[in-house]
Amino acid sequence: MPWRLLKYGLSKSHNEPRFFPDTKPLKPHYDVVIIGGGGHGMACAYYLAKEHGITNVAVLEQGYIGGGNTGRNTTIVRSNYLTPEGVRFYDTSVKLFEDLSDDFDLNIFYSTRGHFTLAHTDSALRTMRWRAEVNKHMGIASEVVDRQLIASEVPYMDLDCAGHSPVMGALYHAPGAVARHDAVAWGYARGAYNRGVEIHQKTRVTGIRTQGDKVCGVDTDRGRISCNQVVSMVAGSTPRITEMVGIRTPIEIFPLQACVTEPVKPFMNTIVVSGSLHVYVSQSSRGELVMGASVDPSVLHSTRSSFDFTEGLSDKMLDLFPFVSRLKMMRQWAGMSDITPDFAPIMGKTPLDGFYLDAGWGTWGFKATPVSGKTLAWTLANDRNHELIEPFRLSRFADFDLVGEKGAASVGH
Numbered sequence: 001m002p003w004r005l006l007k008y009g010l011s012k013s014h015n016e017p018r019f020f021p022d023t024k025p026l027k028p029h030y031d032v033v034i035i036g037g038g039g040h041g042m043a044c045a046y047y048l049a050k051e052h053g054i055t056n057v058a059v060l061e062q063g064y065i066g067g068g069n070t071g072r073n074t075t076i077v078r079s080n081y082l083t084p085e086g087v088r089f090y091d092t093s094v095k096l097f098e099d100l101s102d103d104f105d106l107n108i109f110y111s112t113r114g115h116f117t118l119a120h121t122d123s124a125l126r127t128m129r130w131r132a133e134v135n136k137h138m139g140i141a142s143e144v145v146d147r148q149l150i151a152s153e154v155p156y157m158d159l160d161c162a163g164h165s166p167v168m169g170a171l172y173h174a175p176g177a178v179a180r181h182d183a184v185a186w187g188y189a190r191g192a193y194n195r196g197v198e199i200h201q202k203t204r205v206t207g208i209r210t211q212g213d214k215v216c217g218v219d220t221d222r223g224r225i226s227c228n229q230v231v232s233m234v235a236g237s238t239p240r241i242t243e244m245v246g247i248r249t250p251i252e253i254f255p256l257q258a259c260v261t262e263p264v265k266p267f268m269n270t271i272v273v274s275g276s277l278h279v280y281v282s283q284s285s286r287g288e289l290v291m292g293a294s295v296d297p298s299v300l301h302s303t304r305s306s307f308d309f310t311e312g313l314s315d316k317m318l319d320l321f322p323f324v325s326r327l328k329m330m331r332q333w334a335g336m337s338d339i340t341p342d343f344a345p346i347m348g349k350t351p352l353d354g355f356y357l358d359a360g361w362g363t364w365g366f367k368a369t370p371v372s373g374k375t376l377a378w379t380l381a382n383d384r385n386h387e388l389i390e391p392f393r394l395s396r397f398a399d400f401d402l403v404g405e406k407g408a409a410s411v412g413h
């Protein structure tokens, strides 16, 4: 348990100190500029300072810390992916997550719940078996379970799904967890700031300057900066940044929506995902049901939310959990998901010297926050891709060397 939590709990006054003071003027030069103050940008800054002693770093965020997809996601953390490359990568992240509250001395409310991915068809069950075998081979707790076990763990669920598409079994992943997403971003931000990193909110990157085939600086709406290395960690805004340096990626942007209900007494200890029905749900520590679906059907750079989403989600949720029909939906929102053709990220060096990418996080990048920050920091410090991210290099699309994760990453964030 973080000591600050105990101190805070026992104290009569609750004067929480500011995480860091207001923005200073930009310096004319930084060694590293990180574009994007989401969880990934903050984690990269933190590990650069903590593990590599690189502190002449500026994180430039056009809005506020965690205001992008980091503060909009449904916080599912898991490692039961389909490919060995994916499993190894996300498992490293799960292990980092488990220690983050102590590392930050800030409670990120990491809560291991267990994660069910329901199978309603023979083919879904076959994919679950495949995933379970890959997972077990990589030492990850993952198994196919029958209806009886599901019924005992999720007693309120209608396994017959109102007769439409009965549940046949599920992939059960005991380490599946949730965490407070904004605490993760703020914990990394404070850790980076305390080690000398500058965090500039309300600072938008408008251009990237190059000299020959090397990066030499960035233009912002607060002035021009020179730097040696630039890393783009902007998720749904990636195409706007890569356009600035003439790099093409196969990323497409789709809105991804989610919602929460009013809070109710705790009744659901696990995370439940149905790929076939395109819904997933968990219960937050406040008691709200946090629910979502897969991405909207059309490419769109927008965070508007729609009635189509609410209607479709409610329809499927009521098949699985009929009793939630009387719950009020309190909030609904959307983020912009950067989706790649193989549902795996794009990370590391690019053809432009000194320019690095961390993108293609689609619907699944919150869980990768610690590992992406750590491996990108290593990659910047050593100017070569960390071994864990080498499979996710941009050139894999030209080499036809894809990391096919669609079966494990589309609805099951």
Ligand SMILES: Cc1cc2nc3c(=O)[nH]c(=O)nc-3n(C[C@H](O)[C@H](O)[C@H](O)COP(=O)(O)OP(=O)(O)OC[C@H]3O[C@@H](n4cnc5c(N)ncnc54)[C@H](O)[C@@H]3O)c2cc1C
Binding pocket: 035, 036, 037, 038, 039, 040, 041, 060, 061, 062, 063, 064, 065, 066, 067, 068, 069, 070, 071, 072, 073, 074, 075, 076, 077, 203, 204, 205, 206, 233, 234, 235, 236, 237, 256, 257, 258, 292, 333, 334, 335, 336, 337, 361, 362, 363, 364, 365, 366, 367, 368, 413
């Ligand atoms: C509804 C929803 C549910 C999700 N559920 C899950 C889940 O359960 N589990 C999971 O693992 N993942 C989930 N995700 C995906 C996850 O949220 C993202 O992949 C992850 O948060 C990406 O983090 P990031 O730091 O890379 O990006 P972001 O948090 O989006 O940060 C990027 C930042 O870059 C800034 N920026 C953009 N352009 C510029 C510029 N020109 N100059 C300066 N700053 C700029 C933006 O303002 C933004 O703050 C979900 C996403 C959504 C939308």
